[in-house]
Amino acid sequence: MKLRWTTAVWSVIYLLLLLSLLTPFSIVTAFLLVLPVAILFTALNTKSFFMHVVLVWLIALLIDPIYLLFAIYFAVPGIIMGYLYRKRKSAMQVLKYGMAVMLVEMLLLLMISTAFFQLNLSDYVDEIVKMTTAPLSEMGVEGGIGGQFLGTELDTQLIKDQTMRLVPFAMIISSFLMTVVTHALARPTLHSMGLSVPRLKPAREWMLPRSLIWYYLLIFFINIATIDSDNTFMKMIVANATPLLQICFMIQALGFFYYLAHERKWHPIVPLLTAIPIVLFPPAMIIGILDLAFPLRQAFSKNKR
Structure with a gap:
């Protein structure tokens, strides 16, 4: 009975999240829309699941197709x-497949919108950039501040080009965040419903593939080789791969500090606080690179003994 009421509540939450997509709250609620579906599909059998979601879909359809x-x-x-x-x-497998599916959906949506609905991504980005920089441009006209940076047509075009170049990065990060948010909320929710879901490994056990170092070196040399080149494809690869790899090394660095805190019996808040300088000071990712390249953790374990 408890499970039945809980799934009914999640159906209502699902409907409310759907209806929020045409409101200003969509910036936040879009990251939560996968959650009720994942919870309902896990908690119910397939027939009951479709009974719940089809009812929600019919109500939403009556409001707006x-x-x-x-x-x-x-x-x-x-x-x-x-x-x-x-x-x-495993939790990692769930995250991998979830992120992959979301990314494929984004690519398909972009392809369909471009092929059948004449969506011009370049024009759309251009409108967003102009809308974003317009207040600063006006401030530059009135107070002589924003115009120094974004007021000229050349600078606006540069921002547009950079934004277009980082579209793949934005899609990957969006897929990653939506998957992580869904899992982070779904696991404790399902646990409270009496359903066991595997959790991620503790942060101190996080170890990314060592091959990331070679990828980073490859991207570094490609960047040097294409500085004065007109090869936009290679520059797009560098522009997207570099921040993705840097984020990976930041995650690895955070895992190292959690390992160190576990070995030294530090307060749990200490490794969490290290995330602040790691994010705000990108060169700190060197710790993650060293942790992958050398047996740092084994060295600290030996020192402890």
Whole structure:
């Protein structure tokens, strides 16, 4: 009975999240829309799941047909993650498949919008950049501040080009964040419903592939070789791969500090606080690189003994 009421509540939450997509709250709620689908698919059998979501979809359809498209779009990764939760797959596997599905959906949506709905991504980005820089440009006209940086047409074009170049990075990060948020909220929620879901390894055990170092060196040399080149494709690869690899090394550095805190019996808040300088001071990622390249953790373990 408790499970039945809980799933009914999550169906209502699902409907409310869908209806929020045409409001200013969509910036936040879009990251939560996969969550109710994953929870309902894990907690219910397939027949009951579709009874719940179809009812939500019908109500949303009566309000505005666009909600049905949103619902189907976000339901696919939710069903995939819920299916993997049912099979008790590892948390890392759930995150990998969830992120991959979301990324593929974004690419398909971009392709379909471009091919059938004449979406011009360049024009869309241009409008966003102009809308964003307009207040600063006006401030430059009135107070002589914003115009120094963003007031000229050349600088606005430069921002547009950089934004276009980082579209793949934005898609990957969005997929990653949506998957992580979904798992972070789904696991304790399902646990409270009496359903066991595998958790991620403790942060102190995080070890990324050592091959990332070679990828980083490759991107570094490609960047040097294309500084004065007109090869926009290679420059786009560098522009997107560099921040992604840097984020990976930051995560590795954070894992190292959690390991060190565990070995030294430090207060749990200490490694959490190290995330602040790691994020605010990007060169700190060198710790993550060293942790991958050399046996730093073994060295600290030996020193302890």
